Amino acid sequence: MLDADTRRQIAETLSRFVAEELIPAEPIVAEEGAVPRRLIDAMAEFGLFGMALPEEWGGLGLTMEEEVEILFILCRASLSFRSVLGINNGVGSFGILKFGTEEQKRRHLHHLASGERIAAFCLTEPDFGSDAGAVRTRARRDGDSYVLDGTKRFITNAPHAGVFTVIARTDPESTDHRGLSAFLVERGTPGLSVGPIDRKLGLAGSHTADVILDGCRVPADAMLGREGDGFKIAMSALERGRIGIAASAVGMAQRLIDEALAYAMERRTFGKPIAEHQLVQAMLADSEAEAFAARAMVIEAARRHDAGLPCGKEASCSKLFATEMVGRVADRALQIFGGAGYMRDYPIEQLYRDVRVLRIYEGTSQIQQLIVAKHMIRDGASPLRRR
Numbered sequence: 401m402l403d404a405d406t407r408r409q410i411a412e413t414l415s416r417f418v419a420e421e422l423i424p425a426e427p428i429v430a431e432e433g434a435v436p437r438r439l440i441d442a443m444a445e446f447g448l449f450g451m452a453l454p455e456e457w458g459g460l461g462l463t464m465e466e467e468v469e470i471l472f473i474l475c476r477a478s479l480s481f482r483s484v485l486g487i488n489n490g491v492g493s494f495g496i497l498k499f500g501t502e503e504q505k506r507r508h509l510h511h512l513a514s515g516e517r518i519a520a521f522c523l524t525e526p527d528f529g530s531d532a533g534a535v536r537t538r539a540r541r542d543g544d545s546y547v548l549d550g551t552k553r554f555i556t557n558a559p560h561a562g563v564f565t566v567i568a569r570t571d572p573e574s575t576d577h578r579g580l581s582a583f584l585v586e587r588g589t590p591g592l593s594v595g596p597i598d599r600k601l602g603l604a605g606s607h608t609a610d611v612i613l614d615g616c617r618v619p620a621d622a623m624l625g626r627e628g629d630g631f632k633i634a635m636s637a638l639e640r641g642r643i644g645i646a647a648s649a650v651g652m653a654q655r656l657i658d659e660a661l662a663y664a665m666e667r668r669t670f671g672k673p674i675a676e677h678q679l680v681q682a683m684l685a686d687s688e689a690e691a692f693a694a695r696a697m698v699i700e701a702a703r704r705h706d707a708g709l710p711c712g713k714e715a716s717c718s719k720l721f722a723t724e725m726v727g728r729v730a731d732r733a734l735q736i737f738g739g740a741g742y743m744r745d746y747p748i749e750q751l752y753r754d755v756r757v758l759r760i761y762e763g764t765s766q767i768q769q770l771i772v773a774k775h776m777i778r779d780g781a782s783p784l785r786r787r
Contacts, residue, residue: 539570661675723759
């Protein structure tokens with residue numbers, strides 16, 4: 401854990417970087433559909449690609465609480481910036497960290513922590529999203545190799561990734577998640593190809609695409625963990641990932657509130673700033689209160705994670721509340737801007753579209769509701785809870 405002075409210095413330096421470099425670059429990202437290379441290099445230099453990885457593998461070794469503090473600041477800028485480095489700090493690296501062999505760790509983790517290599521995680525397919533047991537991509541053992549066939553969809557960073565963690569079915573008789581395994585497939589492997597970049601509602605600088613595996617042969621030692629570990633590996637970083645997405649929502653909510661407040665204090669109607677109109681004040685106050693609540697939830701979930709306490713319910717509660725919250729805040733912010741907020745002359749229009757995906761990432765809001773309810777039912781059935 402970092403000492404207080406170091407945390408403060410990092411926060412101050414990152415805040416300046418976000419304000420002076422990232423936010424001014426948002427129109428460029430929106431127009432060109434990509435994050436400028438110089439900013440990717442700057443984020444890598446800052447250590448953001450490896451903030452969650454241990455120092456022994458070239459990362460910053462931040463705790464979950466320290467990581468969410470970084471995300472609160474970073475995600476005041478377009479969420480496209482976070483998307484570029486998010487997989488490297490989550491499912492793209494933690495499966496290797498927890499289940500990889502020493503050779504797999506040496507081969508990949510330093511490159512991921514430095515940002516030299518981008519990771520992609522390939523689970524979703526054309527016919528399924530939340531139901532991992534429906535995976536159709538096959539991995540057939542053939543001597544000292546596995547041959548992979550299938551298509552993965554909406555894969556973040558696929559056009560730029562150097563290593564793909566692919567979840568495939570190794571047990572052809574299985575009909576659920578117990579027959580799944582994970583493989584590390586490097587870019588350039590024959591039989592692996594990437595489709596055209598998807599055209600999306602928002603996040604212009606975050607690129608997703610199909611990943612096609614057509615007779616893609618990988619050595620047996622490309623398997624991550626053991627046969628049947630695929631679902632466990634896919635879920636291994638999910639709690640941390642959900643807390644991270646919730647923190648991203650909090651950071652963007654603060655940006656939206658700041659933009660709406662500044663505009664409300666400047667824009668005048670009926671002879672006074674609209675910030676003095678009570679109905680505008682109500683929208684500002686509701687947004688501030690909800691963002692404050694979400695921040696507190698995220699910090700509490702992060703602290704539980706760092707303490708090694710069960711936090712599945714808390715992670716899902718945070719992700720559910722924070723991502724739904726930022727959608728409401730974005731809607732109010734655009735309403736405060738009025739017609740101006742609907743125009744691309746102001747950042748609200750782009751940010752409004754960007755935040756919508758947060759309710760889908762790392763499990764939809766409906767999946768989070770199911771998870772929270774299952775925890776409640778399980779805990780409610782315990783003798784201690786019934787007292």
